[in-house]
Amino acid sequence: MKTLRDLDVVRASTGMVRLTRADGADDWAPVMVVRFSPFNTWYEINSYWEGRFLERTERGAFAKTMSEQGSRVKVLFNHGADPQIGDKVLGLPQDLREDQDAAAGDVPLLDTSYNRDLLPGIEAGAYGSSFMFRVIQDAWNDEPGRSDHNPEGLPERTIKEVRLFEFGPVTWPANLEATSGIRSGTDDFYARLRDRDPKRVDELEQRIQRLRTPLVEQPPPGTAPDLGAAPDRTDELVSHHSGGLTPRERRWRRYPYLKEGASR
Numbered sequence: 001m002k003t004l005r006d007l008d009v010v011r012a013s014t015g016m017v018r019l020t021r022a023d024g025a026d027d028w029a030p031v032m033v034v035r036f037s038p039f040n041t042w043y044e045i046n047s048y049w050e051g052r053f054l055e056r057t058e059r060g061a062f063a064k065t066m067s068e069q070g071s072r073v074k075v076l077f078n079h080g081a082d083p084q085i086g087d088k089v090l091g092l093p094q095d096l097r098e099d100q101d102a103a104a105g106d107v108p109l110l111d112t113s114y115n116r117d118l119l120p121g122i123e124a125g126a127y128g129s130s131f132m133f134r135v136i137q138d139a140w141n142d143e144p145g146r147s148d149h150n151p152e153g154l155p156e157r158t159i160k161e162v163r164l165f166e167f168g169p170v171t172w173p174a175n176l177e178a179t180s181g182i183r184s185g186t187d188d189f190y191a192r193l194r195d196r197d198p199k200r201v202d203e204l205e206q207r208i209q210r211l212r213t214p215l216v217e218q219p220p221p222g223t224a225p226d227l228g229a230a231p232d233r234t235d236e237l238v239s240h241h242s243g244g245l246t247p248r249e250r251r252w253r254r255y256p257y258l259k260e261g262a263s264r
Contacts, residue, residue: 005135007049010185012130012173019122030109032122036131036167037103042149043182049208050186053155062103065164066096074166075107077118079132081192085114090168105167128173130185137161
């Protein structure tokens with residue numbers, strides 16, 4: 001069974017799509033340049049699926065996926081959910097790379113009617129960018145304390161390696177009222193996925209609820225529960241949220257591999 005570590009997640013940012021044309025090229029030779037993941041920039045994730053924490057990606061997180069699977073990465077508009085374009089590709093990504101400050105890709109646009117419809121908006125800078133990926137390796141600081149970039153002292157996650165599936169322009173790239181450009185689009189992604197595959201989403205949701213709920217041994221009928229006993233069963237659940245756990249304990253419940261690594 002997959003763990004929550006295997007969730008496909010979405011991040012979006014504003015102002016990162018532009019258009020170029022090669023010198024001397026004909027009228028239809030546009031190349032879309034997408035910078036979709038700034039490095040070492042903290043942003044807040046507040047997601048039903050993922051929880052609430054600060055996150056950043058570090059340079060090097062995309063290197064392996066770009067070199068080994070770059071040819072399989074798709075370039076879509078609005079993550080393939082546009083009612084007119086659907087999941088038709090905009091072009092084949094070229095020069096997928098990590099610049100000094102961001103992950104980026106050049107995409108020569110296919111000569112299609114839907115790309116011609118998108119072209120004026122891209123040229124005008126009307127779209128932001130977004131990308132979908134899966135976390136392969138990360139590092140957590142569950143109790144970082146308060147700081148200028150983290151005034152609430154939220155848990156902090158640094159993404160060290162990802163598997164990139166898709167990127168491209170989006171109409172609504174981010175919460176414009178937020179202090180940071182990048183936001184989670186995971187909730188919207190799974191809301192759309194529910195329309196296509198409700199069984200899969202329901203199963204994921206049930207697993208999340210189990211992981212968020214403390215596990216306690218049920219006392220025999222007529223006896224008071226031992227509130228001081230350590231949870232040691234995984235097959236019986238109580239139906240309340242894990243408000244009594246520390247951030248680290250909640251993280252270990254959601255990502256058991258972190259606890260395994262910490263005990264070594």
